[in-house]
Amino acid sequence: MSVMLSRAAENIYWMGRYLERASNLCRMLQVAEQLTVEIRGLAPETAVEFWSEFTNVYRGSPAVTGDVDEIRMAGLHNWLLGQGNTLSVATSMHNARENARAIREYLTREVFEQINECWLHLDAGVRGEASPDVLLGQVQQAVFGIGGTIGRTLIRDEAWVFLDLGVMLERVYRVLMLLRHRLPPLMATPNDIDIPVHHALLRCVLRSAGSLENYRRVHGAGLTPRQVWSFLFFDSQSPHSVAFGVSNLEGDLGEIERGGVLTDAARQVGRLSSQLRYESQDLLGRHDFAAVCQGLASDIERIHESLTRLYFTV
Amino acid sequence: MARSWKVAEKGYDEALASDDAARGLYRSVIETLSRFDEREILRREELQEVSLVNQGITFTVYGEEEGTERTFPFDFVPRIIGSDEWETLERGLIQRVTAINLFLEDVYGDQRCLRENIVPFDLVLSRSDFRRELIGTRPRHGVFTHIAGIDLLRGEQGEFLVLEDNCRCPSGVSYVLENRNLLSRVFPEIFANYGVRPVDTYPQMLLETLKFAAPRGRERPSVAVLTPGLNNSAYFEHSFLAREMGVPLVEGRDLIVENDQVSMRTTRGRQRVDVLYRRVDDAFLDPVVFNAGSLLGVPGLIHAWRAGNITIANAPGAGVADDKSIYPWMPDLIRFFLDEEPLLAQVHTYIGRKTEDAAYIRDNLSSLVVKLTDGAGGYGMLVGPTASASQIAEFATVFDANPDAYIAQPLVEFSSHPTWTGNGYAPRHVDMRPFVLFGETIRVLAGGLTRVALQEGSYVVNSSQGGGSKDTWVLAEELVR
Structure with missing residues (x-):
């Protein structure tokens, strides 16, 4: 099929975004679960705070109060199964499945089946047939499995490019949001810092971005907030770094550029890519880290708007 | 036998001559199935259901919560048709579809059959599916019904009878293919002694048919499937056929008509469409010509079609041929257009618009099956012999x-x-819908959708009314190996 309908391109792009969102969120929930186990004896208030901050990283859900267990279960339920929560894993997978149904002719049977199966697991949870803490592991595996199946079975045509654009855009945006909200508190290092808890939280940032092991291969056991920032921003080989994502976006847009004309989206991505490549030292030297992340996240939002104008509303 | 098989008490039993005595073609399959104990059958049935659910092989049910998806229940005991019988059936289907097309070409053209009073003039012209706007229009090659589904049942002696013709957007072929796929995975053993003709050639046959119908001068015609969208009951099938043919699945909003040319909105701008396999009813195809409120259609589509710039399959206006009040005249139409006797018999039909027939229907509601002339899916229908007194009274009003x-x-x-x-195992009523494609020649898919009334004694086989389906085997050789 050489023709790519604008509506199909939009659906596959959003399918990529929703799948990536679900995958990110599953990973963050898993990290929060592990952190709760790790530090609830040492610093229960930190565990409570970590769960509460989900609202900042993924805006839009009601704040939850209570002790560690209450907030953990409420958070899990809200972010995994919450139907009113437009960003929950269940909502994201429901939307991804609706997008997949709309463009089933572009997908392999295996990809559609895996998306459908994952949604069925979640649907059982939404209907109260499975507990969220039990379901989380299953769903996480299923979501990761979808990514693998996509990589192994889909043809690398234009549909693939739009899917990858969705995945990468979402990934970069979520990593920036994660860094924007999780890292600044860790950069301020008061004298009475609790080193084990501090390190646990830094590891959480890396794990939330699926990058702890990759980070260790590059930096070894040394763990500082600036190194984490540098790695998640500039490492060109780590699949969850901002630089990696932007480089992929650049490649994707190169594939679909119209008749060699530089589009708005390509120009915006190119500018971002140059900034990450040539202004890394300036960026690393800045102290308003949250503003840097926010600025880049706004750039990503503008790229999304350009893509919509260029390709989805022909 | 490990399990008992009961022959039907009334009517023709397709597989059994008497209790536990299979007819020739069925011997091997019944012997194989009888070797499975109940636990094994249930295990495989569960596999079957999980497979249907996971693959999202569903249809959407109207009238319930919006977008409720259901699987179409599948029964694993296959229906078997021998090659000789199929050959006869195939000839009858080709004859009927040929006549249907000639009828359509005529009613939108010279109207000879109306002028010679083969079919009453006012009957045809008063049908809601007769499109006056299209008089004088002749599609490429004169073909109106590129895809037809002819509903058949077997009478008391086992003879095939035509129950109705489906000439607009006959659905169900995706289940024919998926049922074969499912049965061969879940019960592979039962295929062992049979030479079953494949059904997975259908998408290729369909694409060839559609390309043949393309407007003149289109060397490599671009084909698309037009769907009303995700919430349509047959959306799975629309998507399935587009995927299997490797063509885009479009909605009305994806298409635009400029200067009587139809284009798709693509990421690389507008691209011409040559053939549209539409799964949208006539009334919703073009708000300029038909239903002005339609959000599913494409303004200007009919003008583009009349200008010969796009092929719409099936052609607009084809629905008049499958109106249930035209059906009683089909044997006469076959004689008129082909000068042949009909090869397939059909069920005697009373017509409500005839005064004497209306009185007969009114007096005999309890023994008749009464249907809306433009109805489908079992909606608005009364099955008198199984209806309660209050249902009959309500229907009479x-x-x-x-x-x-x-x-x-x-x-x-x-x-x-x-x-x-x-x-x-128990006997359940079945019908069959073979699919007929009218391209360079008329071809019939060697198989069809066998629908089964799952409730004991029920005659309603529609998926929307609790029916299920079976795999239909057409054998390559008369005898099992």
């Missing part, structure tokens, strides 16, 4: 208000087929 809108047929005690009921 509706009928009296507009008898012209109905036809009625005596209840044919149509054939039964062994079907797994959850705790054993």
